[in-house]
Amino acid sequence: MWWQEPVTILKGVGAKTAADLALAGINTVGDLLEYYPRQEAYIDYSRLQKIKELAMDGSRQIFKGEVCSARSGYGAHGKNYTAVTVRDETAYATLYFFSYQRYKAQKLKPGQELLIMGRVRPGRTAKSVSECIIQEMDGKEATAPGIMPVYPLTGKLTQNNLRKWIRLALAKAAEGLPESLPPSVVKKCKLPDRLTALKNIHFPPNWQALREAKARFVFEELFLLQCGLLYYRRQSHDTRQGIKHGADGELLAKVRAGLPFSLTEQQEKAWQEISLDMQDVHPMHRILQGDVGSGKTVISALALAKAVENGFQGCIMAPTEILAAQHYETLQSFLEPAGVRVGLLTGGMRAKARRELLLNLELGLVDVLVGTHALLEEDVRFKHLSLAVTDEQHRFGVEQRARLTNKSEYAPDVLVMTATPIPRTLALTVYGDLDISLMKGRPPGRKPVQTLCYNEQKRQEVYAGLLRQVQAGRQAYVVCPLIEHSEQLEARSAESVYEELKSGVLKNVNCALLHGRMKGAEKEALMQGFAAGEISVLVTTTVIEVGVNVPNATLMIVENAERFGLAQLHQLRGRVGRGDKQSYCVLLAGTDTPEALARLAVLHDSEDGFYLAEKDMEQRGAGQLFGLRQHGLPDLRIADIMRDTETIVQARKLAVEELAKPGAMQEIRALVEMQFGERFKMIFNT
Numbered sequence: 001m002w003w004q005e006p007v008t009i010l011k012g013v014g015a016k017t018a019a020d021l022a023l024a025g026i027n028t029v030g031d032l033l034e035y036y037p038r039q040e041a042y043i044d045y046s047r048l049q050k051i052k053e054l055a056m057d058g059s060r061q062i063f064k065g066e067v068c069s070a071r072s073g074y075g076a077h078g079k080n081y082t083a084v085t086v087r088d089e090t091a092y093a094t095l096y097f098f099s100y101q102r103y104k105a106q107k108l109k110p111g112q113e114l115l116i117m118g119r120v121r122p123g124r125t126a127k128s129v130s131e132c133i134i135q136e137m138d139g140k141e142a143t144a145p146g147i148m149p150v151y152p153l154t155g156k157l158t159q160n161n162l163r164k165w166i167r168l169a170l171a172k173a174a175e176g177l178p179e180s181l182p183p184s185v186v187k188k189c190k191l192p193d194r195l196t197a198l199k200n201i202h203f204p205p206n207w208q209a210l211r212e213a214k215a216r217f218v219f220e221e222l223f224l225l226q227c228g229l230l231y232y233r234r235q236s237h238d239t240r241q242g243i244k245h246g247a248d249g250e251l252l253a254k255v256r257a258g259l260p261f262s263l264t265e266q267q268e269k270a271w272q273e274i275s276l277d278m279q280d281v282h283p284m285h286r287i288l289q290g291d292v293g294s295g296k297t298v299i300s301a302l303a304l305a306k307a308v309e310n311g312f313q314g315c316i317m318a319p320t321e322i323l324a325a326q327h328y329e330t331l332q333s334f335l336e337p338a339g340v341r342v343g344l345l346t347g348g349m350r351a352k353a354r355r356e357l358l359l360n361l362e363l364g365l366v367d368v369l370v371g372t373h374a375l376l377e378e379d380v381r382f383k384h385l386s387l388a389v390t391d392e393q394h395r396f397g398v399e400q401r402a403r404l405t406n407k408s409e410y411a412p413d414v415l416v417m418t419a420t421p422i423p424r425t426l427a428l429t430v431y432g433d434l435d436i437s438l439m440k441g442r443p444p445g446r447k448p449v450q451t452l453c454y455n456e457q458k459r460q461e462v463y464a465g466l467l468r469q470v471q472a473g474r475q476a477y478v479v480c481p482l483i484e485h486s487e488q489l490e491a492r493s494a495e496s497v498y499e500e501l502k503s504g505v506l507k508n509v510n511c512a513l514l515h516g517r518m519k520g521a522e523k524e525a526l527m528q529g530f531a532a533g534e535i536s537v538l539v540t541t542t543v544i545e546v547g548v549n550v551p552n553a554t555l556m557i558v559e560n561a562e563r564f565g566l567a568q569l570h571q572l573r574g575r576v577g578r579g580d581k582q583s584y585c586v587l588l589a590g591t592d593t594p595e596a597l598a599r600l601a602v603l604h605d606s607e608d609g610f611y612l613a614e615k616d617m618e619q620r621g622a623g624q625l626f627g628l629r630q631h632g633l634p635d636l637r638i639a640d641i642m643r644d645t646e647t648i649v650q651a652r653k654l655a656v657e658e659l660a661k662p663g664a665m666q667e668i669r670a671l672v673e674m675q676f677g678e679r680f681k682m683i684f685n686t
């Protein structure tokens with residue numbers, strides 16, 4: 001099929017061009033056709049303005065200018081930039097370029113004519129333009145009428161060349177292009193056909209045609225995604241019988257009586273929902289969603305006890321060894337007094353101990369197994385597993401959960417615990433028909449963490465505060481974005497911060513360096529030392545993000561806080577404020593830009609993880625937060641899980657209808673494969 005052929009089948013495209021295109025991920029004619037222009041980045045020549053007329057409100061505008069000069073600098077915000085001054089007959093403007101774009105900008109020569117699109121704001125001497133997309137003019141394009149696409153560029157690609165080649169590919173497509181959606185769906189939803197939509201997304205005759213073309217591709221992507229998910233679900237349909245647990249009995253009463261606290265109303269409600277699910281013969285598929293520190297662990301303990309009470313086994317899988325070890329300890333303290341036998345399985349275990357544990361598991365002498373991914377290994381066999389809990393922060397994929405639940409002759413109950421709020425539509429997409437239990441707020445008796453945002457100038461004061469906490473017998477975390485120093489990234493590394501503290505303010509204090517590149521056993525030993533109070537200050541990376549509980553830790557310092565997302569900072573902050581002492585979280589920003597500081601200030605104002613996640617989505621887009629790839633799903637090229645909510649619901653409904661038609665399965669599977677190929681791991685790995 002021609003669209004799977006290399007781009008060199010197009011007339012005028014040679015090996016050299018093909019190599020340039022390959023750098024942008026374009027190999028086949030089909031890739032070229034699907035190399036969509038940047039969102040919102042079409043140049044509408046009717047909106048061309050003079051520099052003097054440009055509004056300075058930060059909106060995207062289009063103008064022409066002649067290059068006067070280019071200079072490089074290093075800003076107060078700690079970033080290298082290139083500033084290019086341009087002018088037309090009315091005024092001057094300064095274009096700012098950062099990161100890789102600045103190398104290209106440095107090569108601009110005085111006298112060159114540019115077409116510029118960017119966000120315009122007031123500047124010191126001339127209007128300042130950021131997020132620039134520039135195009136060198138060759139006279140011809142300058143007078144071209146209509147709406148022009150602007151493509152993401154890499155390497156030697158230029159806008160004009162890309163446009164030329166895409167026109168060639170479109171001409172080829174006009175000779176015959178198969179539909180990528182079932183014809184009945186195209187008709188029913190009144191979508192433009194594929195060829196029309198392709199033409200119009202690249203070279204729209206008007207804005208309406210562009211909107212329709214985009215809408216079609218958004219729908220197409222979501223529809224085929226839903227088809228793929230339904231296909232997967234049908235393939236992996238569970239024919240095993242579910243387990244009906246009895247009503248809460250003596251063992252549960254005993255565990256509850258032994259808890260050092262009573263459940264909050266929210267916990268009680270969540271537990272009732274889970275308990276009832278477990279008493280139903282249909283397998284439970286439930287998400288327990290609760291903010292950091294909301295007390296999810298104790299709920300899992302009750303669920304595990306319920307499995308054991310009914311003569312079965314339960315397991316809980318955590319994303320890191322540190323967290324698994326911590327769960328093991330907590331669950332032991334909750335469950336062992338009631339006679340429940342708890343085991344811990346990690347990757348770093350000695351062969352002999354492991355063999356023994358696995359034997360006991362198979363004999364039913366271990367009731368509850370706690371562990372990491374190590375639980376998924378083939379030789380981990382239960383006598384009769386009835387409940388699988390995963391404690392995760394979007395870290396396990398669908399297949400991993402499936403592998404865990406397949407360790408039973410029955411269809412076990414499944415409980416997924418997460419601290420990250422998941423939008424309803426994404427939950428629908430990724431988890432299918434999971435029920436959700438929500439726990440808002442925290443258990444009583446915990447003071448809110450005081451969050452402070454500072455810049456570099458306050459470092460010594462922050463260090464003095466650190467020393468005061470340590471001298472008062474408390475502990476602290478110092479979190480850095482990097483493990484070791486990097487030439488490319490201007491950020492502080494755990495290694496250098498550790499050295500600095502150790503040779504300075506913390507000379508006589510017991511500190512340790514902990515990061516993800518260390519061995520499991522080494523990390524665990526350090527973590528245990530910290531939990532036991534032998535280590536006072538832990539300099540670390542985000543390995544600490546998940547779940548560890550050290551109530552005596554009252555201070556967290558985050559270096560280069562501007563490099564983290566709000567939700568992530570909130571997770572990190574959840575490591576302190578776990579005891580009854582006042583705790584602090586100090587966000588040290590490596591920048592002074594008002595935007596970065598304003599963003600961090602949101603953390604000062606709120607401790608509500610759900611609110612922060614929403615803010616985060618606004619600031620960064622959902623794609624970043626909910627990497628679909630982690631769930632075995634393909635990344636989406638044009639659709640957006642957060643933005644296109646209505647389309648998701650519509651696509652899902654139509655996908656169910658279409659797949660119900662006799663014989664539709666194979667045809668649609670082929671379309672799904674054409675769209676996503678092996679990017680759809682969930683399907684192609686099973």
Ligand code: ADP
Nearest residue numbers: 261262263264291292293294295296297298443
């Ligand atoms: P997370 O939801 O983040 O996993 P944890 O289960 O680790 O939270 O609970 C956080 C802390 O709150 C733990 O120290 C736990 O013992 C405590 N906790 C949980 N439930 C209650 C409660 N009902 N009353 C008082 N403290 C509680």
Ligand code: MG
Nearest residue numbers: 296297391547
């Ligand atoms: Mg937890």
